[in-house]
Amino acid sequence: MFKKALLVGAISLGAVSAHAVDVPITGNVQSKCIITTDTPGVYGNPNAYTLSTASGDGGVQPIVRYDVTLANAYYAQITTPTEFDQSPSLSDTVTWTGSTTVSAVSDATNMGSYETNKTTFGQTTQYDLTATGSTWFESTSTAAYGGNKAFPGGTYVANVEAVCIAK
Amino acid sequence: MLVSSFAYAHEMTPTYPEWRYSIYSDLLVTKMEMFNKRNDVEYYEIAVFDENWNPIPFVSSYKVFKLDYLSRVQFEVYIRAKDKDRAEYICSRSKLNNGMPAISSMICSRFK
Numbered sequence: 001m002f003k004k005a006l007l008v009g010a011i012s013l014g015a016v017s018a019h020a021v022d023v024p025i026t027g028n029v030q031s032k033c034i035i036t037t038d039t040p041g042v043y044g045n046p047n048a049y050t051l052s053t054a055s056g057d058g059g060v061q062p063i064v065r066y067d068v069t070l071a072n073a074y075y076a077q078i079t080t081p082t083e084f085d086q087s088p089s090l091s092d093t094v095t096w097t098g099s100t101t102v103s104a105v106s107d108a109t110n111m112g113s114y115e116t117n118k119t120t121f122g123q124t125t126q127y128d129l130t131a132t133g134s135t136w137f138e139s140t141s142t143a144a145y146g147g148n149k150a151f152p153g154g155t156y157v158a159n160v161e162a163v164c165i166a167k
Numbered sequence: 168m169l170v171s172s173f174a175y176a177h178e179m180t181p182t183y184p185e186w187r188y189s190i191y192s193d194l195l196v197t198k199m200e201m202f203n204k205r206n207d208v209e210y211y212e213i214a215v216f217d218e219n220w221n222p223i224p225f226v227s228s229y230k231v232f233k234l235d236y237l238s239r240v241q242f243e244v245y246i247r248a249k250d251k252d253r254a255e256y257i258c259s260r261s262k263l264n265n266g267m268p269a270i271s272s273m274i275c276s277r278f279k
């Protein structure tokens with residue numbers, strides 16, 4: 001009787017295990033650079049002839065994040081605007097200034113030198129991404145209308161360009 | 168701690184693609200993959216450049232293609248065999264909607 005009970009139990013267990021299904025989870029890890037737009041910027045209007053993303057001027061600074069999974073394999077190039085993508089008709093010249101700085105890093109030990117080692121050419125700032133992880137870059141952009149004239153009323157849009165280039 | 172209420176990402180792989188012979192004579196091909204996690208971008212443009220960022224002629228199904236949010240696409244890029252040693256970068260650039268403030272993103276893979 002006891003043996004019979006064991007046999008029934010074994011068959012039951014077997015029946016249960018026969019219905020178990022392995023669910024595979026597959027993944028593919030490869031080196032990559034991901035650009036994430038964290039915060040689109042907003043121009044403040046501290047006076048009639050200036051548009052500025054500086055917080056003190058009522059603007060919001062654009063922030064872009066780079067995630068890299070391979071060390072010493074990418075350059076980050078961030079270019080602040082040199083023209084409006086959208087604006088009212090402008091009859092005078094606009095003077096553009098801009099700069100980019102590291103605002104945060106995921107690995108302070110290995111990314112701490114990014115800011116001091118950056119190179120700048122024109123409105124473009126280049127960083128050598130020598131470590132894996134995430135880096136947040138913050139840009140400022142200022143547009144000043146010629147001759148301190150007032151910007152015409154309307155919507156103004158300019159874009160920061162974030163580029164990741166494999167070395 | 169950094170907290171963001173939203174984040175939009177653009178990624179393209181592989182970082183270091185390679186040219187292979189194609190079924191077409193005198194044309195080489197490479198396969199790329201893109202993933203669009205930018206819900207503010209629907210279209211991407213691809214291009215091939217030499218080391219001085221001069222454009223190199225290439226053929227693909229589309230030079231500008233639609234890639235829905237959270238969609239992945241694989242695409243092939245063909246160049247002439249004679250351009251193989253000149254082709255240095257293959258890049259994808261986000262196409263922004265006019266009038267929408269945003270950050271333009273471009274990712275460039277490199278042929279070694």
